Amino acid sequence: MTTTRQQQTKKLTVGQALIEFLANQWTVDGDIRERTIPGVFGIFGHGNVAGVGQALKQYHETDPGLMPYHQARNEQAMVHQSVGYARMHRRRATYASTASVGPGAANLLTGAALATANRLPALLLPSDTFATRVSDPVLQQMEHPHDTSLQVSDAFRPLSRFFDRVERPEQLFSIALAAMRVLTDPAETGAVTIALPEDVQAEEIDVPVEFLQPREWHIRRPLPEKGPLARAVEAIENAKRPFIVAGGGVLYSGAEDELRQFAEATGIPVGTSQAGGGALLWDHAQNLGGVGATGTLASNDLAAEADVVIGIGTRYSDFTTASRTAFQDPDVKFVNINVQSFDAYKHGSQLPIVADARETLSALLDALADFHVDEAYAQRIASEKAKWDDLVDESFLPSHLALPGQSEIIGAVQAASDPTDVVVQAAGSLPGDLHKLWRVRDALGYHVEYAFSTMGYEIAGGLGVKRGAPERDVIVMVGDGSYLMLHTELVTAVAEGIKIIVVLIQNQGYASIGHLSETVGSERFGTLYRKFDEAHQDFQGSEILPVDLAANARSYGIDVIEIDPSAEVDAIDALSAAMATAKASTTSTLIHINSDPLIYAPDGAGWWDVPVAQVSAIESTRKAREQYVVEQAKQRPLLG
Structure with missing residues (x-):
């Protein structure tokens, strides 16, 4: 020196x-x-x-x-x-x-x-x-x-x-x-x-x-300015059917308590984005679940009728807005609360509040002390929530088929989990099903990476979650397609003794884009894991690949529990038992279960804009184009 x-x-x-x-x-x-x-x-x-x-x-x-x-x-x-x-x-x-x-x-x-x-x-x-x-x-x-x-x-x-x-x-x-x-x-x-x-x-x-x-x-926590706050308060006071979209900014601000208090005081219903899962716990009276393309029927029905949408810490992705079809009131206004002005001004909002979510919710709670939605709207909120909760309960019921649907698997994992456990997911059909079905019981209990929806994120992201919260159980749910992208980080879990629970759902292909392929008339082309069919020069045949993903995971040195679809024990019962074993263990466990990719979760009436070929020699594509035009007509600029 x-x-x-x-x-x-x-x-x-x-x-x-x-x-x-x-x-x-x-x-x-x-x-x-x-x-x-x-x-x-x-x-x-x-x-x-x-x-x-x-x-x-x-x-x-x-x-x-x-x-x-x-x-x-x-x-x-x-x-x-x-x-x-x-x-x-x-x-x-x-x-x-x-x-x-x-x-x-x-x-x-x-x-x-x-x-x-x-x-x-x-x-x-x-x-x-x-x-x-x-x-x-x-x-x-x-x-x-x-x-x-x-x-x-x-x-x-x-x-x-x-x-x-x-x-x-x-x-x-x-x-x-x-x-x-x-x-x-x-x-x-x-x-x-x-x-x-x-x-x-x-x-x-x-x-x-x-x-x-x-x-x-x-960390900067900017306060809302008086002018923008007053204009937002006036818009909310005049609203008949207000609706809140809670995004990840609620959690990053630590504003979940303020959101709960605001929802209770005003009676305004809340829909959550993927990043906002946990902003309001699932059983709260004002929580209608996910909103948008992968949202719930309850949330999307009320979002469609909303005259004032209060976005809190959301970037308004196409999934959250159902590709700009979620909000159908012709005079809808957007109160956008965000620390980033880029997001606060989205959709042409004339009511942006560039400020911290927690500070703004506190200010709104004081300013709207005398505001509450009317009784008819309150009853509608309760009714829609109850109907959706019943649908979710029904979807969780075991079908006792050899290959269970993904909803049943989610239900069994949910039942075996503790409130502070963290579910981790990123890509495939699971993000949509979890957004609709997973009942979040802790503010940080839902971690679905859905801004980039990166295949292969789940295991590595789950390790990061566990490092960040070692006192919690981390449940990584992953499909076979995403697992194959980046499963090698299981070695990291073994090397450092990091415990995660991996639920590997094998459906012999890409379930999400397989379903998407059907909606655009491409009949799951290129989305199945099959041996190459020499006669037809494609991978659409019936011969399933002899790939043993359970053996692959076992080779890395972690505990593996296989649920045999041909066994006499019901697959969902076996999954429940496997989850109990994994929860009790001090080391990482991978649970392998086969599923039927054609059994879908309850429909939430959300839409996602994926263009369909305008001309085609394939009949299924022509029919898909007709339906696409119908849905596309519902899109609007969402200028509030």
Whole structure:
């Protein structure tokens, strides 16, 4: 360490300086203070092995616990774990992920897009080729004759909320601080990427000790402005059929208690987006369940008639708006509450409130103290909720068929779970069925990644959830299609002794896009797992693949329980028993069960805009086009 007249400095490499800096960053949210970056996931190769990798090793020896390191089996999965952890910590903390040059860095791209789409923080540290270019072209370097500066890391620019490259050691200070600002800003957060050339990572730099001192990043909770708040209050007071869409912003703000109080005081019904699952518990009188394309009939029926829609922390995706068919009142108005102005102004709303969800709900509760929906509307809410709850109860009843439907499986898993257990899902038909059927009993008990709906997210995301809430049981529900995308993270669960429960539902194909294929008249083409049919030159035959996914999982070293569809024991009874065994275990368990993909959950009357060919030689496609035109006619610009 040297001393100058201006400041003390410490000689470190750029990699060492970055790791020590990250270890001293703290997020403060009211009375909660926690480490912003509690650890680093990494796969080391040429690019980061001598930089960030060496730094992690050095601190592991000289200052154990300063920055914990965790292995992963796939770079994409590292980011998925970070996102799962971040949601459980309401965006206050996330992990960093370091990867090597070229393919290692490229494998992070899907994770970056997922984090940004979900508005969840993840810090990415992809390695880059030599800044000096002394060895050009190096192994795994991209070469573009028109721009030799372009590298794999540049692909992160459109996927990140923040991107910069440390081309000189001195740039680290300003880049690291700017990255932390975005990472901890509720309105800006997402994937934050710092590209690190491999030579720069290992270069020496005089680091100001001040840069390495503990630093706090306070979460902003902006208050609603008087004007926008007053206009919103007036619109709600004049509403006859108001309706709330609760999104993930309710949970990230910690506003579930305020939402409950507001719903109880006003009687306004609540529909939840996928990210908003848990914002209001399932049995609350005002909770009508999911809204939109995968929503409940109760929620969608009242949403269609709403004259004022109060969006709280939602980005209004096409699934939430049922591709702009959910809200049919011609004069509907939108009160959009969001910390991000981009989302608050969506659908042309003239009633945006750019503010924190919790602070705004508190203000609305005070301002609307004398407001309550009329008795007729209140009775309608109760009636619709009761009818839907009865439908869900019915769908959970065992059919005692050899292959149960997905609804029965969800019902059995739900019955075996505890209120604080977390269900994790992302892709396929399960997100839609869970949105309709899963009865969320805890604010953080529902984790469905549905902004990017990434196949393969489930197991890695479930590990991140468990890291973020080790006291809870984490139930990963995954179809065979998504399982095959990224099952190798089961090795991580074994290596670190992380307990998750994986319910693997095998339906011999892609159930979700298989059903979607039928709706557009393509008759499940290319969605079945079958042996190639030489005669017809397709995969549409009847010979099922002899793939043993239970054996695959068992090979990784976790406990596996197989439910044999040919056994005398009823499959749902066997699933219930398996869940009890898995819950009692201290290690990870995978439960394998076969299902019938043609048994569907109750219809919620939601629509999703997937274009159908305007002309076709196939009769099924022509019929699908006719139905598509009927549904498309219901779309409206939703200018409120």
